[in-house]
Amino acid sequence: xxxxxxxxxxxxxxxxxxxxxxxxxxxxxxxxxxxxxxxxxxxxxxxxxxxxxxxxxxxxxxxxxxxxxxxxxxxxxxxxxxxxxxxxxxxxxxxxxxxxxxxxxxxxxxxxxxxxxxxxxxxxxxxxxxxxxxxxxxxxxxxxxxxxxxxxxxxxxxxxxxxxxxxxxxxxxxxxxxxxxxxxxxxxxxxxxxxxxxxxxxxxxxxxxxxxxxxxxxxxxxxxxxxxxxxxxxxxxxxxxxxxxxxxxxxxxxxx
Amino acid sequence: xxxxxxxxxxxxxxxxxxxxxxxxxxxxxxxxxxxxxxxxxxxxxxxxxxxxxxxxxxxxxxxxxxxxxxxxxxxxxxxxxxxxxxxxxxxxxxxxxxxxxxxxxxxxxxxxxxxxxxxxxxxxxxxxxxxxxxxxxxxxxxxxxxxxxxxxxxxxxxxxxxxxxxxxxxxxxxxxxxxxxxxxxxxxxxxxxxxxxxxxxxxxxxxxxxxxxxxxxxxxxxxxxxxxxxxxxxxxxxxxxxxxxxxxxxxxxxxxxxxxxxxxxxxxxxxxxxxxxxxxxxxxxxxxxxxxxxxxxxx
Numbered sequence: 001x002x003x004x005x006x007x008x009x010x011x012x013x014x015x016x017x018x019x020x021x022x023x024x025x026x027x028x029x030x031x032x033x034x035x036x037x038x039x040x041x042x043x044x045x046x047x048x049x050x051x052x053x054x055x056x057x058x059x060x061x062x063x064x065x066x067x068x069x070x071x072x073x074x075x076x077x078x079x080x081x082x083x084x085x086x087x088x089x090x091x092x093x094x095x096x097x098x099x100x101x102x103x104x105x106x107x108x109x110x111x112x113x114x115x116x117x118x119x120x121x122x123x124x125x126x127x128x129x130x131x132x133x134x135x136x137x138x139x140x141x142x143x144x145x146x147x148x149x150x151x152x153x154x155x156x157x158x159x160x161x162x163x164x165x166x167x168x169x170x171x172x173x174x175x176x177x178x179x180x181x182x183x184x185x186x187x188x189x190x191x192x193x194x195x196x197x198x199x200x201x202x203x204x205x206x207x208x209x210x211x212x213x214x215x216x217x218x219x220x221x222x223x224x225x226x227x228x229x230x231x232x233x234x235x236x237x238x239x240x241x242x243x244x245x246x247x248x249x250x251x252x253x254x255x256x
Numbered sequence: 257x258x259x260x261x262x263x264x265x266x267x268x269x270x271x272x273x274x275x276x277x278x279x280x281x282x283x284x285x286x287x288x289x290x291x292x293x294x295x296x297x298x299x300x301x302x303x304x305x306x307x308x309x310x311x312x313x314x315x316x317x318x319x320x321x322x323x324x325x326x327x328x329x330x331x332x333x334x335x336x337x338x339x340x341x342x343x344x345x346x347x348x349x350x351x352x353x354x355x356x357x358x359x360x361x362x363x364x365x366x367x368x369x370x371x372x373x374x375x376x377x378x379x380x381x382x383x384x385x386x387x388x389x390x391x392x393x394x395x396x397x398x399x400x401x402x403x404x405x406x407x408x409x410x411x412x413x414x415x416x417x418x419x420x421x422x423x424x425x426x427x428x429x430x431x432x433x434x435x436x437x438x439x440x441x442x443x444x445x446x447x448x449x450x451x452x453x454x455x456x457x458x459x460x461x462x463x464x465x466x467x468x469x470x471x472x473x474x475x476x477x478x479x480x481x482x483x484x485x486x487x488x489x490x491x492x493x494x495x496x497x498x499x500x501x502x503x504x505x506x507x508x509x510x511x512x513x514x515x516x517x518x519x520x521x522x523x524x525x526x527x528x529x530x531x532x533x534x535x536x537x538x539x540x541x542x543x544x545x546x547x548x549x550x551x552x553x554x555x
Contacts, residue, residue, distance in 0.1 A: 006356045013345060080342075089340035092307045093357045093397075094329040256309040 003095075003103040004110070011077070011107065020073045024066050025118065031062055032126060050130035052123070053141025057212045059119050060149035064209040067153055068178060070111055071160030075173045078104060078164030088256040097251040101161070101244055108157035116150045145209065148229045152208040155236045156181070158243040159201065165247045194225035201239045207232035258321045260285050260405050260436045261306060266315035268301050268460075275301045277460040278315070283438055283453075285404075288431050290447035290468070291440040292546075293457035299440040300337055302457070303409050307334050319405075330358055333398030334407035339390040343383035347374055347393055350382055351400065360401040368396040372426065388419030395426060405436045412446060424450055444546050448472050458550045472545060478518060480525075481507040481534040491528040495521075507534065 011017050035049065049058055081087040087100055095103075123146075128134055160177050167173035185202040197203055207226045227235065261283040268276040276298040283289045291299050304310030306317045308324050319328045341350040351365045369375045372392040377385070385393065391411060398406055411427065412420040427450055431437050441447055447454050448468060455465035464471050482488045488508060492501050497520065501510040512521060518535055525532055 002356060006353055009349060009353050009356070010342060010345070013349065015344070084342055085338065085340040086342060088309050088336070089354075090357055091309050092329070092334050092336060093354055094326050094359075095357055096326070253311075255304070255311055 003099060004106045007103050007107050007110075016076060017073060020069060020076075021114070024069050024115065027066065028063060028118070028122065032059075032122065035062075050126045052127040052131045052134060052138050053143070054212060055127045055130075056123055056142045056145040057209070059123050060145045060152075060209045061211055063115065063119055063149060064152060064206070066115075067156035067205075068181065070108075070115065070153060071156045071163075071177055071181075072174050073111065074104065074108060074157045074160040075164040075177060076170055077107065078161060079168060079170035079173055082168040083170075087251075091256055098248055100251060101165075101248045104161055105158070105244055108154050108161065111157065112150050112153035115153055116146055119146060119149065144229075148208040148233055151233050151236050151240075152205050155201075155205045155208075155240055158240045159205075162243045162247045162250075165250050198225050198227055199235065204232050204235045204239060208236060258285075259283060261317065261319055261438065262321070263302070263306065263317045264315055266302065266305055266317060267313045268298070268305060268310065269313045275460050276305070279457075279460070279462055281455050281462065281465055283405075283436060285436055286434060287453045288427075288437045288439065288451045290451035290454040291438065291457060292442070292444060292447045292454050293440075294442055296459075297442075297457040298460035299442075299457055300409055301460075303334070303336055303407060303438070303440055307332075307336060307407065309336070330401055331404045332407060333401065333403035333405070334409075335391075335394040335398050335411065336407075336409045339394035339397075341382040341390070341393065341397075344381055346379050346381050347385070348378040350393070351397055354397045355400050358401040364400055364402070368399050371399065372396040373422075388415050388422065391415060391419070391423060392426070395423070399430065403435070405438065406430060407438045409440045410442070411439065412441075412443070444472070456546075456549050464549050471549065476511075477538045478510045478512070478521060479507050479534065479536045479538050480510060480521070480532050482525075482530050482532050484530065488525075488530055491525060491530055494528075495524050509538070 049055065081090075081100075090100065091097065123143075124139075127139070131138060159181065160173075163173045163177040163180070164170075167176055181202050185200055188200065189197040189203060192200075198207070204227060208229050210226060210229065226232075259282045261281075263279055263281050266276055266279045267274070279298070279302060291302065293299050301310055305312045306319070306324075308329070317324075319332065322328055342353075345353075347369065348365060351368065352362065354360070355362055355365055366375065366378070369378050372395055374389060374392060374396065377389065382390065382393070395406075395408070395411070398408075406427075408427070412423050415423060424446070427437060427439070431450075439447070439451060451468050453466065454468050454471050456463040456471065480488070485503065485506060485508065489501075489503055492498050492508065492510065497513045497516045499511045499513045501508055510521065518537060522532060522535055
């Protein structure tokens, strides 16, 4: 846990981290507040949206859009280490290259825990306010969505970790990360049959927080094939380990 | 006694460029070992390799007779090229991170800040430091775990004369505690003033190594002249104790072998029937010495 302590020394006084976290929290609140007054999937949302247990899925689906923000934060933290040459100094001072990757992985676990707890609080607050007869079964009903969200957040941040270590320059790494997650992989999805592309990393991660009411949509249009969240979680954990391994190998092959 | 650092046939290629070429050298405990060479001669690359941040293309090195690792690194304090810290953190916080990595006692942070004269500035962020202060903070960080060896790469680079004097004084103070110091520099003068041993690098190759007083012993040069310069040159060629000479327009620069001085030269000339119109002792400039080492010596 020495590695985590070292990371906390770096992060806690770092304003950029707090600014990005504040942006995330504010945007989440803003969306939850305003979207209750709009319609999604042809349904009037209103109080309906906040009703537990379905609200857990709404929450994690909404929050999944901000995984890119957490990814950017990880990229900033990693490329800083290259810019300040502190990765280099820390290896000189005694850390191994595996320690460098592991330390940043601890940060992604920490950030994912933080945002999952934030969603838990939001869910309990808005949910209990709008659910007429909240029993334990209702509250806990679809709470596993939070666990899938946690895996998803770690997954996106691990992808960002690889981009940060591979590219080293913050601007370029952020662009490449967003381009891959939002443009390149979706374009590949168009070319490949669903039965194959459902195993691709970004699609696997997206399957962890399916859109609420997806089944309804599937009845109206051609259904898209997605892994179920439990299956996606297994593949995601595999991808996370692969991403960390690749990051480690890149550090090992290169001069610092 | 085990060498502190043993470098064996270490090479590094960057594409087609050979930055370090089959370098071998040994650093004995307690020495202040200078690695001297012009910019781009492979000093930093060499230190980068032995500090585990640059992958050697071939060759090996050992510290205290062992391969490097966490335990070995704790016995080494090093600063490579630039002071590397988080600009937004204070001096104390930056050292705290280094202390956590090295497993050093937190109490030593204040001691080290004190040693480098930064105790008043411990709450200043690193980005607010002058270059000299940054360099001193890096020395403090390198000293945190009370290491047995201190590796310093161009520690006075970019400093003003006052800063240079401060850092040199600090190095000598640390050396007086019996620590081994490895110092890379392109300044001959610095190596001569501070080091006990020196290795001279040029284009990645070792040109000379040994005790500073042997390698850099400024063998003095004589400037002589006579009416008949061509005759003078012929005579010089015949004198056995003349190591080298270089005719200029109406003078000749002569270097004698060790143990000979102006009297012998004058006598030999007189015996050959040449009367010198000038015989002056000329201290060789440091640059001239360096060029001579690089030109004459091969590994």
